[in-house]
Structures are given as structure tokens and as C-alpha cells.
Amino acid sequence: MxxxxxxxxxxxxxxxxxxxxxxxxxxxxxxxxxxxxxxxxxxxxxxxxxxxxxxxxxxxxxxxxxxxxxxxxxxxxxxxxxxxxxxxxxxxxxxxxxxxxxxxxxxxxVEDNPLAHTSTLRISRLILNGETASxxxxxxxxxxxxxxxxxxxxxxxxxxxxxxxxxxxxxxxxxxxxxxxxxxxxxxxxxxxxxxxxxxxxxxxTMQMAPPVIPESVEITIEFSNPVDAYRASWYPGVRRDGPRAVAFSSDNFFEVLRAYRFMKS
Missing domain, CATH: 3.40.50.10780 (Dipeptide transport protein)
Structure with missing residues (x-):
């Protein structure tokens, strides 16, 4: 194993x-x-x-x-x-x-841990298909x-x-x-x-349990604490602005979502 x-x-x-x-x-x-x-x-x-x-x-x-x-x-x-x-x-x-x-x-x-965050302290919330994600x-x-x-x-x-x-x-x-x-x-x-x-x-x-199902289409939205970070992230190909502090990216290929996230949060 x-x-x-x-x-x-x-x-x-x-x-x-x-x-x-x-x-x-x-x-x-x-x-x-x-x-x-x-x-x-x-x-x-x-x-x-x-x-x-x-x-x-x-x-x-x-x-x-x-x-x-x-x-x-x-x-x-x-x-x-x-x-x-x-x-x-x-x-x-x-x-x-x-x-x-x-x-x-x-x-x-969320308030479940004083060290709660998602990837970086510059992100105030990460949203995946409308749900706050970890x-x-x-x-x-x-x-x-x-x-x-x-x-x-x-x-x-x-x-x-x-x-x-x-x-x-x-x-x-x-x-x-x-x-x-x-x-x-x-x-x-x-x-x-x-x-x-x-x-x-x-x-x-639990070895017979199935992995979670990846949605056919995924939209990821990053809400930053600072508009400066949203402006920088907006230059990744395919990213759109979603207000002064947020950017969004959509794809039917989850790897493309991960790739966009890797650069958007940098």
C-alpha cells in the first residue's frame, strides 16, 4: 500500500x-x-x-x-x-x-481557529462555485x-x-x-x-470510499484584503475582476483552476 x-x-x-x-x-x-x-x-x-x-x-x-x-x-x-x-x-x-x-x-x-487562513494571509476568502473553500x-x-x-x-x-x-x-x-x-x-x-x-x-x-466528485465546471473567486493584490492577479489570462478586491477564474478543467490559483495568489 x-x-x-x-x-x-x-x-x-x-x-x-x-x-x-x-x-x-x-x-x-x-x-x-x-x-x-x-x-x-x-x-x-x-x-x-x-x-x-x-x-x-x-x-x-x-x-x-x-x-x-x-x-x-x-x-x-x-x-x-x-x-x-x-x-x-x-x-x-x-x-x-x-x-x-x-x-x-x-x-x-471563520472563527474556528485564530490561525485560520487559506494559503496566504492576503486572502480574506476563497470561494469555489459559490461556497467558501479551504x-x-x-x-x-x-x-x-x-x-x-x-x-x-x-x-x-x-x-x-x-x-x-x-x-x-x-x-x-x-x-x-x-x-x-x-x-x-x-x-x-x-x-x-x-x-x-x-x-x-x-x-x-474506508478504502472503498470514492474520491469527492470534481464539478464539471469550476469557478474560483479570490477575495483579497488589499485591492493591490486583486489588480496584480487580474493580469493572469482568463481572470476577470469581481469588485475592487476580488478576481475570478472559470474552467471545466480543474488543473487549469489550480494553475490559475497558483499564480493569482502569488
């Missing part, structure tokens, strides 16, 4: 501050450890379910967060950013059996392009609810919830146990 893991940090158990997410800040050391431990727990669950090959995309910020020496010998780790439109899912393809997500967080525009929305549909099932997600309460709505049957582990600028978190040790058990269950029980 071959498994793909996309690993983020803002949904890691215990996290609360942007300082804890930034590689150059002293607080990052602790949460780099916790992020790594959650990924390792997912790997252990996958191996218990029969995985023999695991590819991990370090998908937070610099892409240089995971402590490599703690990864299992069957793993390959993708660090940094290639520039490919698959972004947080770069490295996935038709050869994988399932996709797992750790450390995931709520989308921009990074997981894009990534699960990206996986579906390859016929890849999204079977497990660990992250804050809000993104777990969104994942269950988009992918019925997905196994989730809720790590924390936000209340204003604070977070209420499970103990990291308890979360690691739940991740390990949840991944093993997901890979054993």
Missing part, C-alpha cells in the same frame, strides 16, 4: 500563535516537534494498516519544518516548493492508494484528479467538520478549537494516539 501525507502546522494540537508557526522564531522549535510527532503517528497508523511506502509533503510555509531523522525508513519527504500547481499535494499521482492530512486548519473568514477543499479535489481517496484528516474542529461535509466517511481527529484569540486543545499525547488509531481505521475500513 502506498500512502501520501500532506502535513501542515496550524491545526497541530496545542498551537495558538503565529510565532509558533514561523521557522525563524524561537517558538517554532516546540511546534516543529509536535508537527513531526503527529506525522509520525500517521505513518505508524499507516504501517499498521499495511503501508509499505509513504510520501510526505512538508506543506507548511517554507516546506522545511519536519524533523527528518524521526521519519520511518519507508518514507520519502518532499521539502520546499517546486512551483507546481499541485502545491501542498505535489508528489501525488495515480500510483497512491490514499491521501492523509495532518495539522490542517480552518479556512479564511486549503483542504482544493487539496482533496487535487487528489481526486488522480483518483486518490482522501481518507483521514487531523486538524481543528472547523476543518474536520468541513472535511466530513466534502468527503462523507472520512475519518477525522479534532485537535483543538478556537475561541477568539485563544485555543482549547487536546493534549498532544492524546492526539497522537487518536491519529495513529484513526489512520489505521481509515485505511482498513
Amino acid at each position: 502506498k500512502i501520501f501525507i500532506s502535513a501542515d502546522i496550524e491545526g497541530t494540537a496545542g498551537i495558538q500563535s503565529w510565532d509558533e508557526t514561523e521557522r525563524t522564531h524561537a517558538d517554532h522549535t516546540e511546534f516543529r516537534e509536535l508537527m513531526t510527532a503527529e506525522v509520525l503517528a500517521a505513518c505508524e497508523g499507516a504501517q499498521a494498516a499495511g503501508a509499505t511506502e509513504i510520501v510526505i509533503k512538508d506543506a507548511h510555509d517554507s516546506g522545511r519544518n519536519l524533523i527528518l531523522e524521526r521519519m520511518p525508513s519507508c518514507a520519502r519527504i518532499i521539502r520546499g516548493w517546486s512551483g507546481h500547481p499541485d502545491a501542498m499535494m505535489f508528489g501525488a499521482d495515480e500510483s497512491f492508494d490514499a491521501a492523509l492530512y495532518t495539522g490542517y486548519h480552518s479556512k479564511a473568514g 486549503e483542504f477543499t482544493l487539496n482533496a479535489l487535487c487528489a481526486a484528479r488522480y483518483g486518490l481517496r482522501s481518507v483521514f484528516l487531523a486538524g481543528d474542529e472547523g476543518i474536520c467538520a468541513d472535511a466530513r461535509a466534502l468527503v462523507p466517511g472520512i475519518v477525522t481527529v479534532e485537535t483543538l478549537k478556537g475561541v477568539g484569540a485563544s485555543t482549547i486543545s487536546l493534549a498532544p499525547a492524546a492526539v497522537r494516539i487518536a491519529i495513529r488509531e484513526g489512520v489505521e481505521k481509515a485505511l482498513g475500513d
Whole structure:
């Protein structure tokens, strides 16, 4: 069994501050450890379910967060950013059996996590076919392009609810919830146990579930916080302005949507 893991940090158990997410800040050391431990727990669950090959995309910020020496010998780790439109899912393809997500967080525009955002803090809201979308929305549909099932997600309460709505049957582990600028978190040790058990269950029980259906036509709208960003993004071919702070792009090819998004948000 071959498994793909996309690993983020803002949904890691215990996290609360942007300082804890930034590689150059002293607080990052602790949460780099916790992020790594959650990924390792997912790997252990996958191996218990029969995985023999695991590819991990370090998908937070610099892409240089995971402590490599703690990864299992069957793993390959993708660090940094290639520039490919698959972004947080770069490295996935038709050869994988399932996709797992750790450390995931709520989308921009909601109050479920004080670190909620979508791709960049310059985006105030991302809309996909009229519905506010998260990074997981894009990534699960990206996986579906390859016929890849999204079977497990660990992250804050809000993104777990969104994942269950988009992918019925997905196994989730809720790590924390936000209340204003604070977070209420499970103990990291308890979360690691739940991740390990949840991944093993997901890979054993839900492997027959179908990937989410990619709509025949997709319209993506980015609402920026600053009109300057919307003006710059409007120069991508096929993009149209949608008010002073927003741009939109439509296609019946989801890869073209991902490609446009990759450049529009840059």
C-alpha cells in the first residue's frame, strides 16, 4: 500500500500563535516537534494498516519544518516548493492508494481557529462555485484528479467538520478549537494516539470510499484584503475582476483552476 501525507502546522494540537508557526522564531522549535510527532503517528497508523511506502509533503510555509531523522525508513519527504500547481499535494499521482492530512486548519473568514487562513494571509476568502473553500477543499479535489481517496484528516474542529461535509466517511481527529484569540486543545499525547488509531481505521475500513466528485465546471473567486493584490492577479489570462478586491477564474478543467490559483495568489 502506498500512502501520501500532506502535513501542515496550524491545526497541530496545542498551537495558538503565529510565532509558533514561523521557522525563524524561537517558538517554532516546540511546534516543529509536535508537527513531526503527529506525522509520525500517521505513518505508524499507516504501517499498521499495511503501508509499505509513504510520501510526505512538508506543506507548511517554507516546506522545511519536519524533523527528518524521526521519519520511518519507508518514507520519502518532499521539502520546499517546486512551483507546481499541485502545491501542498505535489508528489501525488495515480500510483497512491490514499491521501492523509495532518495539522490542517480552518479556512479564511471563520472563527474556528485564530490561525485560520487559506494559503496566504492576503486572502480574506476563497470561494469555489459559490461556497467558501479551504486549503483542504482544493487539496482533496487535487487528489481526486488522480483518483486518490482522501481518507483521514487531523486538524481543528472547523476543518474536520468541513472535511466530513466534502468527503462523507472520512475519518477525522479534532485537535483543538478556537475561541477568539485563544485555543482549547487536546493534549498532544492524546492526539497522537487518536491519529495513529484513526489512520489505521481509515485505511482498513474506508478504502472503498470514492474520491469527492470534481464539478464539471469550476469557478474560483479570490477575495483579497488589499485591492493591490486583486489588480496584480487580474493580469493572469482568463481572470476577470469581481469588485475592487476580488478576481475570478472559470474552467471545466480543474488543473487549469489550480494553475490559475497558483499564480493569482502569488
